Amino acid sequence: MNDTTAALRVDAERLRARFDALAAIGATGDGGVHRPALGQDHLRARQWFLDEGRAIGLDTHVDGAGNHSATLACGQAGAPALLLGSHLDSVRHGGRFDGALGVLAALEALQVVKEAGLELDTNLEAIDFTDEEGTHLGFLGSLAVTGALTADELGRPGSGVEVFQAALAGAELTDTSILSAARDPKTIAGYLELHIEQGNRLNAAVADIGVVTGIVGLRRQKVTYIGRADHAGTISMTDRLDAGQGAAGLMLAARGMVMTAFPDSVVNIGVIAFEPGAMNVVPERACLTLEFRAPVAEDLERLGVVLKSLVRAEAKSRNLEAEVEEVDGIQPVQLDQRAQGALAGAATRIGLKQIAMPSGAGHDAQAMARICPAGMIFVPSAGGFSHSAREFTEWDDCVNGANVLLQAAVGGL
Ligand SMILES: [Zn+2]
Structure with missing residues (x-):
């Protein structure tokens, strides 16, 4: 030059x-x-x-x-x-x-x-x-x-x-x-x-x-917890199948898991929506987005597997159904x-x-x-x-x- x-x-x-x-x-x-x-x-x-x-x-x-x-x-x-x-x-x-x-x-x-x-x-x-x-x-x-x-x-x-x-x-x-x-x-x-x-x-x-x-690579998944819509006043706390509880459990569990098992990775739940979405109705569905990032491909893959099992575990412990849909992603x-x-x-x-x-x-x-x-x-x-x-x-x-x-x-x- x-x-x-x-x-x-x-x-x-x-x-x-x-x-x-x-x-x-x-x-x-x-x-x-x-x-x-x-x-x-x-x-x-x-x-x-x-x-x-x-x-x-x-x-x-x-x-x-x-x-x-x-x-x-x-x-x-x-x-x-x-x-x-x-x-x-x-x-x-x-x-x-x-x-x-x-x-x-x-x-x-x-x-x-x-x-x-x-x-x-x-x-x-x-x-x-x-x-x-x-x-x-x-x-x-x-x-x-x-x-x-x-x-x-x-x-x-x-x-x-x-x-x-x-x-x-x-x-x-x-x-x-x-x-x-x-x-x-x-x-x-x-x-x-x-x-x-x-x-x-x-x-x-x-x-x-x-x-x-x-x-870093990233992957995005749409997670849906499915419970049952009920009258929020008449159904007892023990009898309700509250999809929102699955989402809340996942938010806390995912953070804890990533911080201990994947210190170089991050996870974020940035969108969450309840259906039917009324103050006096127990949420039947809770739809959220799970986004996670890792610096190497093996971690990204492993993290995807662990998060999926976490989604299922949170559903199971609350008698909810759960669906996971891969949205998009990119390799590190x-x-x-x-x-x-x-x-x-x-x-x-x-x-x-x-x-x-x-x-x-x-x-x-x-x-x-x-x-x-x-x-x-x-x-x-x-x-x-x-x-x-x-x-x-x-x-x-x-x-x-x-x-x-x-x-x-x-x-x-
Ligand atoms: Zn930019």
Whole structure:
């Protein structure tokens, strides 16, 4: 790399202006954004991204899975693309940095390379993946690109078939178009992603950049306890078959089991609903979602088995029925050594303090690692807060991350 290339930096003010413009789309008024995948504000954000790409002279494209891309061609016929990206969707009432920073930094990197007139060996593609957060089906866009999604999985989205199909129709997508979005790995040189850490490791280490070594795997299950609806006043406490008690027992037991038997893993029950859902009726059904994450595949598998037996044991001890349905999941991955090296080298060139660290959150890089060298960097999250309006990253840290992404991209993998 020559000195001119090594000296390339993002335009921090331009990046900031785009960041603020994007954060206004679906803004919740308290500093956060509400852009669930394929909702109106998410679609507006994606359109805005394409418009920005076009305005700076990039080629834009939307694939069959709804992934939005802006590409800077290198001019060499048949050259593969180095993908830089993340996602523009958010969790419900999420933060304005999660995903958005990675997509905007990618766009900025392409603009800097274009304006510098740099000749690279690869096309550069800034990509915004569909439904990273799993509003309908987690990592839908990136998994579709890898060819790993199946018609079977599309048939059981977390949001339910009707809601999912309506959302797809609103974005002019279909199951068939999603399955057609798979790309030939030979056409992809690699994938690099900048993301906020969403934890406290960088703060604890007083480091600027985290070079991600691997990403935990996760699985999601829908659990339903089935009891009997009864008059809440007339049926004695001993005679009632209260489905809610199964759910409550599982919540406590799952936490205790994971903390003692799987210290590197986590479990979460984030959604729970009672039916019929009336104050004076004993719950007949309690439906909850069980999400668990583990750093290695064997632990994830074993944890799934143990949790299932826990679900059954809690049902049995209360004379309830229990059903478990697998929703979706993703295997843990180790990220590419060369990609880690390129990102670490870039951080060193810029003079930033870095650490190597695993990711406890899932990311599109995890899916992309199946088909190409994938790498990721983190920048610090103030207080470790994320998935809420409190999510915040100092602007200097955002710029640092964008510069590392740019420098790794121009250095190549
Ligand atoms: Zn994210």
